[in-house]
Structures are given as C-alpha cells and as structure tokens.
Amino acid sequence: MRKISTALIGLALLVAACGGETAETPDSLTLVAHDSFADAVTEETFASFTEETGIAVDVLAAGDAGGMVTQAALTAGNPIADVMFGVDDTFLSRALEEDVFTEHTSNLIESVPESLRLGPENLVTPVSYGDVCLNYDKEWFATAQLHVPTRLDDLRVNVYAGAMVVEHPATSSPGLAFLLATIEEFGEDGWIDYWTDLKAGGVKVAPDWNSAYYGDFTRYGGDRSLVVSYASSPPAEVIFAEEPIVEAPTGVIEAGCYRQVEFAGVLDGTDYPEAAGDLIDFMLSVEFQETIPLNWFVFPANGDAALPQEFVEHTVIPESPAQFDPAYIAENRETWVQLWSDLMDS
Amino acid sequence: MVRRSRIRWGWLAVAAVPALFLGYFFLYPLARILALGLSELGVGASGVEDRLFRVGWFTFWQAIVSTALTFVAAAPMTWAVGRYEFKGRKLAMALVTVPFVLPTVVVGTAFVALGWRDSIGAILAAHVFFNVAVVVRTVGSQWRRLDPDLLHAAASLGASPRQVMRRVTLPLLRPSLAAAASIVFLFTFTSFGVILILGGYQFATLEVEIYRQAVVLFDIPLAAVMAVVQLIGVSTALYLYSRYQERHSASWEVSSDASVPLPTGRSRLWVYTAVAGTLAALAVPLFTLVRGSMGSYRDLFGADLVVGDPGAAIRNSLLTAAVAAIVALVIGMMAATLVSHRSGKLSRWFDTTLMLPLGTSAVAIGLGFIVALDWPFDLRASLILVPMAHALIAIPFVVRITLPAMRSIDPDLRNAASTLGASPWRVWRRVDLPLVSKAALVATGFSLVISLGEFGATSFVARPNTATIPTLIFRLLSRPGQSSFGMAMALSVILAALTAGIILWVDRFRAGDIGSF
Numbered sequence: 001m002r003k004i005s006t007a008l009i010g011l012a013l014l015v016a017a018c019g020g021e022t023a024e025t026p027d028s029l030t031l032v033a034h035d036s037f038a039d040a041v042t043e044e045t046f047a048s049f050t051e052e053t054g055i056a057v058d059v060l061a062a063g064d065a066g067g068m069v070t071q072a073a074l075t076a077g078n079p080i081a082d083v084m085f086g087v088d089d090t091f092l093s094r095a096l097e098e099d100v101f102t103e104h105t106s107n108l109i110e111s112v113p114e115s116l117r118l119g120p121e122n123l124v125t126p127v128s129y130g131d132v133c134l135n136y137d138k139e140w141f142a143t144a145q146l147h148v149p150t151r152l153d154d155l156r157v158n159v160y161a162g163a164m165v166v167e168h169p170a171t172s173s174p175g176l177a178f179l180l181a182t183i184e185e186f187g188e189d190g191w192i193d194y195w196t197d198l199k200a201g202g203v204k205v206a207p208d209w210n211s212a213y214y215g216d217f218t219r220y221g222g223d224r225s226l227v228v229s230y231a232s233s234p235p236a237e238v239i240f241a242e243e244p245i246v247e248a249p250t251g252v253i254e255a256g257c258y259r260q261v262e263f264a265g266v267l268d269g270t271d272y273p274e275a276a277g278d279l280i281d282f283m284l285s286v287e288f289q290e291t292i293p294l295n296w297f298v299f300p301a302n303g304d305a306a307l308p309q310e311f312v313e314h315t316v317i318p319e320s321p322a323q324f325d326p327a328y329i330a331e332n333r334e335t336w337v338q339l340w341s342d343l344m345d346s
Numbered sequence: 347m348v349r350r351s352r353i354r355w356g357w358l359a360v361a362a363v364p365a366l367f368l369g370y371f372f373l374y375p376l377a378r379i380l381a382l383g384l385s386e387l388g389v390g391a392s393g394v395e396d397r398l399f400r401v402g403w404f405t406f407w408q409a410i411v412s413t414a415l416t417f418v419a420a421a422p423m424t425w426a427v428g429r430y431e432f433k434g435r436k437l438a439m440a441l442v443t444v445p446f447v448l449p450t451v452v453v454g455t456a457f458v459a460l461g462w463r464d465s466i467g468a469i470l471a472a473h474v475f476f477n478v479a480v481v482v483r484t485v486g487s488q489w490r491r492l493d494p495d496l497l498h499a500a501a502s503l504g505a506s507p508r509q510v511m512r513r514v515t516l517p518l519l520r521p522s523l524a525a526a527a528s529i530v531f532l533f534t535f536t537s538f539g540v541i542l543i544l545g546g547y548q549f550a551t552l553e554v555e556i557y558r559q560a561v562v563l564f565d566i567p568l569a570a571v572m573a574v575v576q577l578i579g580v581s582t583a584l585y586l587y588s589r590y591q592e593r594h595s596a597s598w599e600v601s602s603d604a605s606v607p608l609p610t611g612r613s614r615l616w617v618y619t620a621v622a623g624t625l626a627a628l629a630v631p632l633f634t635l636v637r638g639s640m641g642s643y644r645d646l647f648g649a650d651l652v653v654g655d656p657g658a659a660i661r662n663s664l665l666t667a668a669v670a671a672i673v674a675l676v677i678g679m680m681a682a683t684l685v686s687h688r689s690g691k692l693s694r695w696f697d698t699t700l701m702l703p704l705g706t707s708a709v710a711i712g713l714g715f716i717v718a719l720d721w722p723f724d725l726r727a728s729l730i731l732v733p734m735a736h737a738l739i740a741i742p743f744v745v746r747i748t749l750p751a752m753r754s755i756d757p758d759l760r761n762a763a764s765t766l767g768a769s770p771w772r773v774w775r776r777v778d779l780p781l782v783s784k785a786a787l788v789a790t791g792f793s794l795v796i797s798l799g800e801f802g803a804t805s806f807v808a809r810p811n812t813a814t815i816p817t818l819i820f821r822l823l824s825r826p827g828q829s830s831f832g833m834a835m836a837l838s839v840i841l842a843a844l845t846a847g848i849i850l851w852v853d854r855f856r857a858g859d860i861g862s863f
Binding site for chain 2: 030032033035036038039040041058059060061062063064066067069070071073074075078080081094170171205206207208209210211213214215216220229230233236237239240241242250297334341345
C-alpha cells in the first residue's frame with residue numbers, strides 16, 4: 001500500500017513537472033554541444049550560472065558539429081535539449097533552413113565585433129571563434145635557413161609546397177577551412193590553378209588533423225614543416241609541453257587564415273525559452289568568455305574578454321582572416337570539395 | 347494438455363524479451379529513419395546510381411579481400427593454438443585479442459606514424475590487424491575440440507598430413523570457419539574509421555558514404571538508400587552463412603575434453619615461430635603506442651593538465667561496459683536458449699536478425715534513436731542509450747559463444763530431469779546453466795571488452811558528457827602538445843592492458859567444452 005501511494009505521488013509529481021507552466025524556472029537546462037566542447041565541460045564550467053539562477057546545466061555530447069546539426073534538424077520542434085552550442089559557419093545554413101532555433105537576442109550582442117556576427121542575431125549568438133592557419137616548425141626553418149613564407153602565393157614554390165601537409169576538406173574541418181581560405185584569396189577562377197601548383201610541388205594530404213599534426217609534422221617526427229592547424233596551436237604547445245618551455249616551438253603564418261565562428265541558439269520547442277536565453281547570455285558574459293581559451297583552445301567572441309597570458313605571448317590573431325557568408329558556403333561546398341578531390345586524389 | 351500449453355507460454359516469454367529488445371532498440375529506430383529518408387526521396391541527381399554502384403562495389407570487394415587476407419595472416423597462429431598446448435598459450439590468446447578492441451583513431455594514428463596510409467594496402471593491413479583475433483579465437487578453439495582419434499585414424503589409414511588437413515580437419519572446422527568469415531566480413535563491409543583515417547576520400551565504403559551524405563551534406567534520402575543497400579548486402583551474407591551452417595553443422599563430433607598435445611621436436615619450433623611471428627607483426631603498430639606513452643602516465647593521473655579526469659573516464663567506461671555486458675548476456679543467452687532448443691525457420695530467422703546490428707550502419711542506428719525513441723519515454727538523450735548500443739553489438743557475440751555450449755548439452759539429460767518432475771525453469775537452472783556457465787563467463791568478458799573499446803556507434807548517439815576511455819583518447823589526440831599526444835597513447839595502452847587482463851581472466855574458465863569465439 002505504502003509503495004503504491006509513493007508511486008502515485010511520484011506520478012503526480014511527474015505529471016506536474018511535465019505540464020508545468022512554461023514561464024516557471026526549471027531546475028535544470030540541457031545544453032547540447034559537439035564532442036570537443038562537451039568533453040571538456042567540468043563541474044565548474046557552469047557553476048556560477050547555477051549559483052546565480054538556481055538552474056543546473058546538463059550537457060549532452062552529440063558527435064561532431066555536422067552530426068549535432070543533423071540531429072537537431074531531425075528533431076526540430078521536438079528538441080533533445082534547450083540550447084545548442086557549436087554550430088559553425090559551415091553548418092549554420094542547414095540549422096537555419098530546418099528552423100531548429102527559436103528567437104532570442106542576447107543583451108550582450110553589442111560587445112561582439114561586427115565581423116563575427118554572421119547569422120541572424122535574433123536566432124543565433126556568436127560565442128567563440130577559431131582561426132585555422134598554417135603553423136610552421138621554428139627549429140626546422142632555422143636549420144634549413146629558409147624564410148618563413150608570408151603569403152599564400154609563396155607556397156607555390158616546390159621548397160614550400162613540398163614541406164606542407166594539409167587535411168582533406170571532405171573529412172576534416174580545418175581542411176575545409178583552409179580550402180575556403182584559398183578560394184577567398186584566389187577567387188573562384190584561380191583556386192584550382194593554385195592547388196594544381198601545390199600538388200605539383202608535392203603538398204601532402206592527410207585525412208584529418210590528428211594524422212597531419214602528429215603523423216606528418218616535423219615537430220612530431222614527420223617530414224612536413226608546414227601544417228594546417230589553428231592559431232591557438234602554439235600556445236597549446238607551450239601549455240602542454242612535457243618540459244616547461246619559454247618560447248613556442250611553432251609559429252603561425254598570418255596569411256591564409258580562415259575564421260570559423262561558433263554560434264549558440266535556443267532550440268525551438270523548449271519548455272523554458274527564457275531560461276535558455278539566460279544561459280546563452282551567460283555564455284557571452286565576460287566571466288564565461290575568459291574561460292574559453294584555456295578550456296577549448298578557441299577565442300572568445302566577446303570583445304571585452306581578456307586573453308590568458310599564454311595566448312598573448314605565443315600566438316597572433318590574424319588581422320584579416322578569410323570569411324564567407326554561411327549561405328554561400330552551404331551552396332558551394334559540395335562542388336568545391338568535389339573539384340578539389342578530383343584534382344588532388346587522382 | 348495444460349502442461350503443454352504452459353511450456354509453450356514459457357517459450358514465448360523467453361522469445362519475447364530478446365524480440366522486444368531488438369525490436370525497440372534496433373528494428374524500430376532503423377525502420378523510422380529509413381522510412382523518413384525514403385519518403386522524401388525525390389528524383390535522384392544525375393550520377394547518383396553511378397556513385398552508389400562504385401561505392402557498393404568497392405565496399406564489397408575490399409571486404410572479401412580483407413576477409414581472405416585475415417584468414418591467411420591468422421592461419422599459422424590458428425594452427426598453433428588449435429593443435430598444441432604450450433606454455434604461454436593463454437597469454438598469447440589474450441594479446442592477440444588486444445587489437446580487436448583498440449579504438450580506430452588510435453590504431454589509425456599508429457599506422458600513419460608508420461607511414462602507412464592513403465592506399466588500399468593500408469586499409470587492408472588495418473583490417474587484418476583488427477580481425478586476426480576473430481579467426482584465431484573462433485577457429486582455434488574449435489580445432490582444439492576436434493576428436494584427436496579421428497585425425498589419428500585417418501593418419502594410420504595412410505593419409506598424409508596434407509590429406510588429413512584437407513579431408514578431415516578442414517571439413518570438421520567448417521562451422522567455425524564460416525562463423526569467423528561472416529564476422530570478419532561484417533566488420534570490414536561496414537568499416538568506417540579505418541577507411542576515413544587511412545583511405546582519405548578516394549576510398550569510400552557505404553558506411554563512410556552514409557555518414558558523408560547524412561551528416562556532412564544532410565542528404566537523408568540518399569543516406570537512407572545507401573543504408574538499405576548496405577543492409578541488403580549484410581542480410582545476403584548472413585543468409586548465405588545460415589544456409590551454409592545448416593548444411594554443414596551437426597555433422598561433427600565434439601570431444602568434450604580433447605587432449606591437446608604438447609609440441610615436440612620440429613613442431614615445437616614451428617609453434618613458437620608461428621605465435622611469436624603473429625604477435626610480433628601485430629606489435630609493430632602497438633609498439634608505436636607504447637613508445638609514445640612512455641613518461642606520460644604520471645601526467646595522465648597527476649597534474650591538472652587534463653580537463654577531463656582519466657580516472658573518472660575509466661570508471662565510466664567500466665560502468666557502461668558492465669551494464670552493456672549484463673544486458674547482452676541476459677538477452678543473448680535467452681536468444682541462444684531459444685535457438686538451441688527450437689529448430690525451425692523461426693528460430694533461424696531469429697538467429698540471423700540478432701546478427702544484423704553488427705552489419706548495420708552506426709549512423710543510421712544513431713539517427714534512428716534520435717527520431718524514434720521519444721516514445722513511450724523520451725530516451726533520446728538518456729544515459730542508457732550508449733550501453734544499449736554497445737549491447738546490440740555484443741549480443742551476436744554472446745549468442746555465438748554460448749550457442750555451441752548449449753547445443754552440446756545431451757538432450758537426454760534434460761529429458762531425464764523432466765521425467766523426474768523438474769519444471770522447464772528448473773531444468774534450465776539445474777542442467778543447462780551449470781553446463782553453459784563457463785561459456786557465459788567468456789561471453790561476459792567479450793561483451794566487456796567490446797563495450798570498452800567501442801567508439802564508432804557511441805559517437806552517433808547523443809549522450810551525457812561523461813567521458814569514456816575512447817572519447818577521452820580522442821579528445822587528447824585532437825589537441826596539440828607533446829603531453830597531449832603522450833597521454834592519449836598512455837590511455838590507449840591502459841585500454842589495451844584492461845582488455846588483455848579481462849581476456850586473460852575469462853580464458854581461465856575456458857575449457858574444452860565451450861566457445862566458438
């Protein structure tokens with residue numbers, strides 16, 4: 001009897017919870033993100049949000065950015081979470097076309113530089129960005145007594161092209177970003193010629209970032225001293241060095257960078273749109289933004305957030321990285337990748 | 347009359363649990379996502395059939411070649427462990443199993459570091475590396491159980507060793523050869539990570555293409571078509587396998603306690619050469635791991651270099667594996683009981699369907715979970731999805747491992763127990779269970795290691811951000827810095843050691859009477 005009544009009370013509570021007023025403050029919100037964000041979330045990540053609002057944040061990992069957006073598109077209107085973070089500019093169009101977001105304009109949007117605000121601001125909020133840039137092995141260049149290239153055009157020469165490894169744009173997100181950077185630089189008419197030269201010069205193609213960086217890069221025993229990586233890689237080299245080092249062993253080439261912006265949005269169909277919006281505002285607050293570099297190795301979107309010392313010392317933020325309109329990328333990506341593959345894989 | 351119908355109800359209950367599990371966690375989500383994709387199917391863009399054919403053909407032939415090469419590579423060690431008892435055999439069997447569970451991304455990185463990639467050769471080599479264990483264990487363990495008298499009889503009648511092999515041993519080994527071949531074929535036919543990492547873009551299997559269409563290009567209809575093509579291929583292979591088994595099984599005698607001899611003289615040399623050679627070849631990529639991991643163990647557990655806690659990841663992995671193993675064991679043994687007691691079309695179909703998850707697109711299952719499992723409860727982001735996905739993959743192994751043991755139980759024993767008044771449940775508990783308990787332990791061990799190493803299906807399921815060993819390895823590997831790389835390698839070595847330990851432990855219980863894997 002006792003058991004039955006406990007069960008009934010439980011059921012009643014469940015019903016109450018399900019049919020509760022949407023304006024109510026929830027006990028917890030669910031944030032869905034790609035694996036590389038979700039996996040680095042700790043108890044501290046959202047602690048002060050929980051402290052301020054009394055709302056706990058549960059994080060779901062949903063695969064890579066593409067997989068996450070696909071899941072969101074398939075569940076549009078009946079979402080598995082309240083907030084989604086980590087849609088980048090290459091997948092933004094899909095998310096917008098499939099109506100996965102509901103309206104929320106962040107009260108901090110004005111602190112985000114204009115150049116990062118690529119999406120409709122009432123639906124998506126830029127939270128972080130990362131620059132995909134060529135990295136070079138300082139020691140190798142010093143020993144070879146070669147100048148570090150400063151323009152994409154320099155790489156047409158065999159001595160550089162043959163020292164370079166790039167990731168395949170079909171299987172790698174930095175690979176796609178670097179392809180986009182070359183398309184921006186040389187235009188729709190010129191990029192194929194450029195890659196033809198790189199191929200003739202002996203550029204190596206790796207399937208993904210891991211194998212390019214840890215397999216081919218001279219710093220890790222490979223035979224390539226130029227690798228497509230991130231502007232945040234040199235500080236990471238310092239932070240994750242086995243023995244403490246004062247100077248980053250790798251450097252960033254400022255030309256030919258591509259800026260990937262990552263957005264957050266409130267998922268359409270959430271029971272708590274208001275609280276979900278608060279969570280997005282929290283993610284854009286200076287307090288949260290300043291934790292971004294050392295946890296996820298990308299840069300804060302809020303211009304008021306200060307960078308950690310390692311980032312100030314060991315990297316550069318390129319002044320004019322390549323960027324495209326998300327809709328333009330969505331429209332052409334398949335064709336570009338196909339053309340690139342036809343050229344490079346043959 | 348009453349008694350008879352009660353027995354039938356009992357069987358129905360035994361059938362219902364695995365059927366419901368498979369229906370809810372496999373068939374229903376798969377049907378939902380395929381229906382969704384196919385209903386939106388428009389007029390295909392030009393060249394689609396062309397690409398489909400090209401990808402389908404590549405998928406098929408690389409799987410056939412991979413399977414054949416795996417058998418060639420596994421032959422010497424299979425012979426050694428099948429024919430002889432020798433010192434260190436159990437350790438060798440545990441070590442040979444390690445590659446089978448290593449995450450693809452780790453092995454891929456090791457292969458890349460060795461300079462093997464972007465070629466069909468690298469893909470085939472990796473497939474052989476991963477699957478040698480399947481052949482050695484499946485065929486080797488059946489070989490050990492062959493009645494030595496048969497072989498001696500053939501020899502004393504004047505058959506040469508080659509004739510004995512061709513006319514006696516191989517025909518008797520057919521069931522396990524077919525089982526191993528079908529499992530290796532399924533794994534390589536649906537290969538994903540290996541192809542993506544070592545093949546670049548020019549080599550795409552159906553599974554890679556499904557991922558690309560669904561996740562990168564959001565062409566769900568085309569992805570659904572490809573998933574259907576893949577399912578047809580897998581079902582055909584499974585159908586042929588079950589037909590083959592039907593024709594060739596039940597014709598072999600099991601010697602419950604075969605006395606496997608110690609090798610002497612020349613054969614001793616051959617045995618050790620075969621085992622050491624196989625292990626040395628498998629160790630080449632592993633060696634890169636161990637070398638890369640040196641000096642990183644303290645980092646891994648010491649400083650706050652890792653954002654995620656490796657200790658917690660190991661605990662999460664073990665917990666997930668435990669849940670997956672329990673589910674797989676219960677469901678798999680119920681299914682095996684059913685299949686072993688009932689011969690007939692239905693139980694054969696059941697057997698085949700249980701194998702299907704091994705050969706179904708992980709992308710399709712993951713997306714199927716997302717569209718289907720919001721009823722009757724919203725499980726789409728639940729903690730239990732990952733263990734359930736792992737259980738789906740482990741169940742075929744549980745069935746394959748426990749089925750031979752169940753079949754080898756003398757029906758007279760059961761009949762005697764029934765005649766003496768035992769209920770079917772009591773018969774199962776007092777007769778079947780003690781006889782299959784060793785097989786069940788081995789099956790548990792395999793379910794554990796399958797779950798520990800699983801990464802592919804896991805990454806397509808939305809899940810709470812509790813890192814597991816493979817996901818933490820992946821994250822460490824996607825971060826620059828020497829210590830990140832070292833820690834990823836160290837964690838991989840820990841995973842390998844855990845695997846070897848579990849296999850070593852369950853192999854202690856492996857006797858002559860059990861196991862097809």
